[in-house]
Amino acid sequence: xxxxxxxxxxxxxxxxxxxxxxxxxxxxxxxxxxxxxxxxxxxxxxxxxxxxxxxxxxxxxxxxxxxxxxxxxxxxxxxxxxxxxxxxxxxxxxxxxxxxxxxxxxxxxxxxxxxxxxxxxxxxxxxxxxxxxxxxxxxxxxxxxxxxxxxxxxxxxxxxxxxxxxxxxxxxxxxxxxxxxxxxxxxxxxxxxxxxxxxxxxxxxxxxxxxxxxxxxxxxxxxxxxxxxxxxxxxxxxxxxxxxxxxxxxxxxxxxxxxxxxxxxxxxxxxxxxxxxxxxxxxxxxxxxxxxxxxxxxxxxxxxxxxxxxxxxxxxxxxxxxxxxxxxxxxxxxxxxxxxxxxxxxxxxxxxxxxxxxxxxxxxxxxxxxxxxxxxxxxxxxxxxxxxxxxxxxxxxxxxxxxxxxxxxxxxxxxxxxxxxxxxxxxxxxxxxxxxxxxxxxxxxxxxxxxxxxxxxxxxxxxxxxxxxxxxxxxxxxxxxxxxxxxxxxxxxxxxxxxxxxxxxxxxxxxxxxxxxxxxxxxxxxxxxxxxxxxxxxxxxxxxxxxxxxxxxxxxxx
Amino acid sequence: xxxxxxxxxxxxxxxxxxxxxxxxxxxxxxxxxxxxxxxxxxxxxxxxxxxxxxxxxxxxxxxxxxxxxxxxxxxxxxxxxxxxxxxxxxxxxxxxxxxxxxxxxxxxxxxxxxxxxxxxxxxxxxxxxxxxxxxxxxxxxxxxxxxxxxxxxxxxxxxxxx
Ligand code: SF4
Ligand code: SF4
Numbered sequence: 001x002x003x004x005x006x007x008x009x010x011x012x013x014x015x016x017x018x019x020x021x022x023x024x025x026x027x028x029x030x031x032x033x034x035x036x037x038x039x040x041x042x043x044x045x046x047x048x049x050x051x052x053x054x055x056x057x058x059x060x061x062x063x064x065x066x067x068x069x070x071x072x073x074x075x076x077x078x079x080x081x082x083x084x085x086x087x088x089x090x091x092x093x094x095x096x097x098x099x100x101x102x103x104x105x106x107x108x109x110x111x112x113x114x115x116x117x118x119x120x121x122x123x124x125x126x127x128x129x130x131x132x133x134x135x136x137x138x139x140x141x142x143x144x145x146x147x148x149x150x151x152x153x154x155x156x157x158x159x160x161x162x163x164x165x166x167x168x169x170x171x172x173x174x175x176x177x178x179x180x181x182x183x184x185x186x187x188x189x190x191x192x193x194x195x196x197x198x199x200x201x202x203x204x205x206x207x208x209x210x211x212x213x214x215x216x217x218x219x220x221x222x223x224x225x226x227x228x229x230x231x232x233x234x235x236x237x238x239x240x241x242x243x244x245x246x247x248x249x250x251x252x253x254x255x256x257x258x259x260x261x262x263x264x265x266x267x268x269x270x271x272x273x274x275x276x277x278x279x280x281x282x283x284x285x286x287x288x289x290x291x292x293x294x295x296x297x298x299x300x301x302x303x304x305x306x307x308x309x310x311x312x313x314x315x316x317x318x319x320x321x322x323x324x325x326x327x328x329x330x331x332x333x334x335x336x337x338x339x340x341x342x343x344x345x346x347x348x349x350x351x352x353x354x355x356x357x358x359x360x361x362x363x364x365x366x367x368x369x370x371x372x373x374x375x376x377x378x379x380x381x382x383x384x385x386x387x388x389x390x391x392x393x394x395x396x397x398x399x400x401x402x403x404x405x406x407x408x409x410x411x412x413x414x415x416x417x418x419x420x421x422x423x424x425x426x427x428x429x430x431x432x433x434x435x436x437x438x439x440x441x442x443x444x445x446x447x448x449x450x451x452x453x454x455x456x457x458x459x460x461x462x463x464x465x466x467x468x469x470x471x472x473x474x475x476x477x478x479x480x481x482x483x484x485x486x487x488x489x490x491x492x493x494x495x496x497x498x499x500x501x502x503x504x505x506x507x508x509x510x511x512x513x514x515x516x517x518x519x520x521x522x523x524x525x526x527x528x529x530x531x532x533x534x535x536x537x538x539x540x541x542x543x544x545x546x547x548x549x550x551x552x553x554x555x556x557x558x
Numbered sequence: 559x560x561x562x563x564x565x566x567x568x569x570x571x572x573x574x575x576x577x578x579x580x581x582x583x584x585x586x587x588x589x590x591x592x593x594x595x596x597x598x599x600x601x602x603x604x605x606x607x608x609x610x611x612x613x614x615x616x617x618x619x620x621x622x623x624x625x626x627x628x629x630x631x632x633x634x635x636x637x638x639x640x641x642x643x644x645x646x647x648x649x650x651x652x653x654x655x656x657x658x659x660x661x662x663x664x665x666x667x668x669x670x671x672x673x674x675x676x677x678x679x680x681x682x683x684x685x686x687x688x689x690x691x692x693x694x695x696x697x698x699x700x701x702x703x704x705x706x707x708x709x710x711x712x713x714x715x716x717x718x719x720x
Binding site: 218219220221222223224225226227230290293294297300304307308309311312315317320321322325326346349350352353354355356357358452453454455456482483 | 561562563565566569570573576587588589590591592610611612613614615637638639640641644653690691692693694696
C-alpha cells in the first residue's frame with residue numbers, strides 16, 4: 001500500500017467526511033477531514049490501520065482562512081507512510097474533539113496545542129495546562145500570529161507549585177527539580193513504602209524556550225537549522241537535519257547525493273557520541289564510575305574528529321536548506337575509520353565484559369519494566385520502544401538521507417527492562433560503526449549543496465523524521481511567505497518517552513529509580529505540571545494548583 | 559564474574575594516562591575550528607548581509623543618520639556558526655581559533671561596535687548579491703535594530719558609543 005491507496009481507502013470508508021486528500025511522493029499522505037469525524041478517523045488509523053501516533057500540532061490560520069488548523073500526525077511503519085490528519089475549526093469557536101480517550105499518546109500534545117494556540121480539546125480526560133508556567137495569563141496563546149515572539153507577561157505572585165501529599169503511610173523522596181545525575185531540570189517526587197515505589201509525580205517543562213515560535217516569526221529558512229540544532233545539546237544534528245529535509249521536501253529541492261551521505265555519516269557519528277555518553281552516565285548512575293571514565297575516554301577522539309570535520313565538537317552547524325556546508329574531505333577518511341574502529345574494538349570488549357558482570361546486571365535486569373502495551377499506547381520511540389519489543393526504527397521504516405543505500409539492523413530486545421534498553425544501545429553502537437564504513441565506501445563525488453535559484457514557494461507542506469539516538473525526531477514544515485515557515489512543528493523523542501515514565505516506576509525499589517529514568521536517556525523539555533500515578537487503581541491524574549488546594553489543603557494536612 | 563572484572567580492569571589499565579596538560583599547556587583546536595568571529599572594520603562596507611543571516615540575531619544595525627551606520631555585535635550571544643563570515647561580500651569577518659572567551663570585566667568585552675561612513679548610500683542592498691535567495695537581506699533601507707525593536711522587554715540596553 002502506498003500513500004495514494006491509503007488515502008483512497010480512507011476516502012471510501014469515510015466518504016463525505018473526508019474533504020480532500022493529497023499525497024507527497026508515495027510516502028506522505030495529507031487528509032483533510034470534517035471536525036466531527038476526527039475521533040473516528042483517528043481511531044480507524046490507530047486501531048484498524050495499525051498506525052503509530054506521533055504528535056498533534058495547531059496552526060493559527062486566521063489570516064488566511066479564518067480558522068485554526070489542527071493536525072494529528074501518524075506513522076504507518078510497515079507501509080512506510082507518514083500521515084497528517086488536518087481538520088479546521090472556526091476561529092469564533094476554537095474547540096475540537098479530543099482523541100486522547102482513544103489514543104492515550106495524544107495526551108500531552110493536545111494540551112500543548114491548547115496552551116499554545118488556544119484550541120480546546122473537548123472531552124480530554126485531563127484538560128489542564130501543560131507547557132506554560134502557572135503564572136502565564138489565561139488567554140494569551142503564544143503561537144497565535146498576533147502575539148509577539150518576545151512577550152514577557154509580568155510574573156505573578158503565589159503560584160509556586162503545590163506539593164502533593166503521598167498516599168497514606170508512604171514517604172516522599174524528591175529527585176530534582178535539578179535532576180542530579182543528568183544535570184537537567186526535571187522534578188520527580190517518588191512515593192515510597194519502605195524500599196518500594198508506590199507512586200510518582202513529575203514536573204517538567206522548566207526549560208521551554210519557544211523555539212517553534214521563533215521559527216515562525218523572526219527567523220528565516222536558513223537561520224532555523226542553527227536554532228533547531230540547539231533544541232538538544234547532545235543530539236542537535238538530528239533536529240537540523242530533520243528540519244532541512246522537511247523544508248527541502250516541501251519546496252521540491254533535490255539534495256545532492258554526496259550531501260545525503262555526509263548527513264548519514266554525521267548522524268551516525270552523533271549516535272556514537274550519544275550512546276557512549278549514555279553508557280557512561282548509566283554507569284555513573286548505578287555507581288560504577290569506571291564505565292563513565294572509560295566510555296568517555298573512548299569518546300574523546302571522536303569529539304576531536306568531529307571538530308576537525310565540522311569546526312566544532314558538538315552542534316556541528318553543518319546543515320542548510322539544500323545540503324551541507326562542509327565536505328568530509330577524502331584525506332580524513334582514514335582517520336575517521338581509525339577512530340571509529342578503535343571505539344568499535346573497545347566497545348566490543350566492554351559489551352562482552354558487561355553481561356558477565358553479575359553486580360552490574362543485577363541492577364539492570366528486571367528493573368524499570370515498560371510493557372509493549374504501555375509503550376505503544378504512550379507512543380514510545382527509539383531504544384525505549386525497541387527495548388520493549390516494538391521493532392520501529394525510522395532509518396529502516398522511513399529511510400531518509402542515504403539510509404536506503406546502507407544496511408541498518410533493527411536492534412530489538414523484548415525483556416522490557418533496563419537491561420533491554422541498555423542492550424539496544426550497546427548493539428546500536430556497533431551498527432553505527434558499520435553504517436559509517438558502508439557510507440564511506442560508497443560515497444559519490446559531487447556537489448554538497450543544491451542550487452537554489454528561487455525563494456521557497458508558500459503554502460507547501462512536508463513531514464520529515466530522523467532516528468535520533470533517543471528515538472524518532474519528527475518535524476513538519478508548512479512553508480510561508482517572507483522567507484520563513486508559516487508553521488514548524490517539532491517532536492523530540494523524549495516527549496513521547498517521558499510519558500511512559502510514571503507507570504514504569506511503580507513497583508521498583510527506590511534504588512532503581514534513577515537508572516530506570518536514566519535508561520530512557522531522557523532529554524527533559526518542559527511541563528509545569530505534576531503527574532500522579534495511583535498504585536492501587538493504576539490511574540494517572542494530573543493536578544492543577546487549585547485542585548491540589550481543594551483536595552489536599554485541608555486544615556492540618558500541610 | 560571474576561573474568562568480567564578482569565576484562566574491565568584490563569580495559570581500564572591499557573590506555574595509560576590520557577589527560578592533557580590543558581589549561582597549563584595550550585590546546586590548539588583542530589582544522590577549520592570556528593571560534594571568535596573577528597571583524598576587520600576597515601573592510602566592512604555596512605551592507606548588512608551578516609546581520610540578515612546571523613541565526614542568533616546579534617548584529618544590530620542602527621542608522622544614526624544618512625551618513626552613518628552603526629553596527630553593534632552582541633557577541634555574548636554568538637553561537638560561532640560562521641554564517642556571517644560565509645556571506646560577507648568583503649571578507650571582513652574571520653572565524654578565529656580563539657575560544658577562551660570568558661571575561662571578568664563585564665559584557666563590554668563581548669560587544670563589538672563599528673561605525674561605517676555611508677555617504678550617499680541608498681541602502682538598496684545591491685552591494686550584497688546573495689548566492690542563495692534564502693540568504694537575502696530581509697529588511698533593506700534605513701532601520702533601527704531588530705532585537706531592540708522586538709519589545710521593551712529585550713534584555714539588552716541600547717548601547718551608547720562614546
Ligand atoms: S558566528 Fe554566527 S552567531 Fe556569531 S555573529 Fe556570526 S552569524 Fe552570528
Ligand atoms: S557582511 Fe561584511 S561588509 Fe556587510 S555589514 Fe557584515 S561585515 Fe560589513
